[in-house]
Amino acid sequence: MKNKFLAKPLTASLLVLGLVTSISTFANISVNQSTNGILAQVNDEVILKSELIAASRELAKEYQAQHISIDNQQLQNQALNELVTKKLQLGIIKRSGFVPNENLINQQLEQIAASRGFSNLSDFQKALDAQEAGGYSKLRAQLIEEASLGALWQAQVAPRIKITNQEIDAFLNSPEGKNINVKQTLISEWQTSHMLAQVDDSRTDAMAQQKINALYTQLQQGADFANLAATYSDDTGSATQKGSLGWVSEGQMVPEFETVMKNTETGDYSAPFRSQFGWHILKINNKRQRDITEQKRAETAREILFNRMATQAEEDWVQELKAGAYIHIVE
Secondary structure, three states: OOOOOOOHHHHHHHHHHOOOOOHHHHOOOOOOOOOOOEEEEEOOEEEEHHHHHHHHHHHHHHHHHOOOOOOHHHHHHHHHHHHHHHHHHHHHHHHHOOOOOHHHHHHHHHHHHHHOOOOOHHHHHHHHHHHOOOHHHHHHHHHHHHHHHHHHHHHHOHHHOOOOHHHHHHHHOOHHHHOOOOOOOEEEEEEEEEEEEEOEOOEOHHHHHHHHHHHHHHHHOOOOHHHHHHHHOOOHHHHOOOOEEEEEEOOOOOHHHHHHHHOOOOOOEOOOEEEOOEEEEEEEEEEEEEEOHHHHHHHHHHHHHHHHHHHHHHHHHHHHHHHOOOEEEOO
């Protein structure tokens, strides 16, 4: 399911339910108030005048893009509501010590740079910093914040949304569900067996390679693949099934395994090859095309139901956050 940037999807319900504070409390607040620049405190976090000004400007751009009119006081109220909500969330992230994966953040930056015509991050950084002092650092911080909020949503909100197979079936049988049309989808599957010589603290790569080569020699001399896998494979899960992995589709196995699997003929076994787990030999017992069109319809139905239930799940979660929070608006 799609991750959500938490603050904005919750805004409308916050305004209606008053989950952060009442609109009347905000009515007399101005960005010109308070000498120290602090407009509100949310647990251990503070909201500064500059944050409200920036948030109000961004919100105004969104409304203008949608050709929606809103007066300045409503705009400021909504921006402050969103900031309070986000500060509650960021406080949880800080206390948990969560840090997004640096590689993923760098990948996002590289994608943004490429979309703007830059071939490397160094040139992209120079261009952003030339436009605005610290521009690159601000973008990076924004991506880290969004990734953190998305991870928080997955951890705190998504598990609250329970959808049963019965609910999916009922939806698919409803007039709305019957209108879900997906293209016929066929996937390739390989009925696969393998044997593994694992590389770990007790066995070096060279030792594992020696073991798998010895098994490969036995296969070439006519030994039975299933018996060898059951007796010698270090993958204990499949060894109990004589090496069988069942039907395997694209994306289920590590890339090295999948590449060899796709290039091995039915009834044949591969030469030894290396993956992150050690040395393998695989055998293809059969191939087929499986129709997963109905599965895709069910996935679409699940996503529709998930998105509908997400709003209430978010509202319930924010209510709980607010109930245990200290929120003070500077008079």
